[in-house]
Amino acid sequence: MKLEEGFGKLDSIAHKLESGELSLDESISLFDESVKITKECLEILESGKGKLVVIKNELDKLIEEDLDD
């Protein structure tokens, strides 16, 4: 799943919940789904951010070493 896709699904869940026309069961199951999607989105964000941090640290180290020479 892509982040934007997850965001789209969450947005539509929020809309449905906000409409107030849902049964409790429906809203609970939608809520349940939203938790799963959020989790996935967070995972995507965290792993991407982690990669970025690693790359940035490596670059910073490289530049610092060069400047010290």
Place this chain on the structure above:
Amino acid sequence: MQNKNVLTVSQVNNYVTAVFKAEELLQNIAISGEVANFSVRGEYAYFSIKDENSLLSCVCFSLKGNHIPRDGESVLLTGSVTYYVKTGKISFIVRKISALGQGALFARFTELKERLQKEGIFSEEHKKKIPLYPMNVGVITSKTGAVIRDIKTTVRKNNPRTNISVFDVRVQGEGAPKEIIEAIKLADSMNFDVLIVARGGGSFEDLLPFYDEGVTKAVYNTVTPIISAVGHEVDVTFCDFAADLRVATPTAAGEAASFNYADTVRAVKKALAFIGDSVFYQVEEYKERLKNALSIIHARASTFITNQQWKISSMITEISNSAFGRYEASERTLERLTARISLENPLNVLKKGAFFAFSGEKMIKEDDVERLCAGDKLRLVGNKHELDVVIENKHGKVTK
């Protein structure tokens, strides 16, 4: 003549005088020849007149109105040959001296000079350079006399280290040319730095060997540079013309054949010191320039590199910031969405202290109430507690 009588010297001389006076061929005659050894004492002039083979002593008792000749000059003399009783010598008593232009000997010398000139014996382009720093000098001259002394004194004064070899020769008279030629040839074979052929002043006759064709050519033919110092200032012999350098005096020859040792050593030392200094300074200067150039290059290069590094690092910062920015924006979007959803979370009511009612496993909703009766058992599920309750009665909602 009375053979049997013993005569006195005076008688003989008087008789000879009488014979001379009686002989017309000896009276009032004219003689042509070259003047030699002309000297004047008081009113009288003494000299000789000569040709190639013969010489006659002359006395002139009055020079008034007469041509005064130079040695070597051809003249016409008129007078008488007399026999001088007191000394028993024959003289030509000169009444009249007339210039006769070039004498025969002189003419021969002129002809020889022209020939030598044509042969290139005197030519400037043939002349060798006298070395600047001669150490070995060969001198062809008479061993005795002032000439060799003057040369030695001058050379030694300039440079006591100079080696001087003397080739002793006769410098006048018959046989002199042969000796001089042989000495020149010998000396020339001995690897001297310079040769000197020298003779002091003298009459034209005295200097004759140095007009000799053989001597002149020997001087011309030397491999060693040769200096000629013959006669006085006014005499310039063929030997002088043929030599590589002609000087007027023995002292001048000594000067030309030597160098001032002390001055030269000083000059060389000074020059060496100067060269050493200037080379040293030049090397130092180049080193300094090289250092400067290197430091400029290094400074520029490192500035350039630093600039590039700053550019790269700021680009990276920009890129990573925008990448992080993207994630942060995504995180905020996610936060907003989850906030919206959690606002609608049906379970939120429980947190506020409400209870859900269950009949068995089924949650009771508003629509299910019709099917419930008094006495039915329900379970109320709250946030922290569950209650089992019984319905007492059923009625519509009471609005306040």
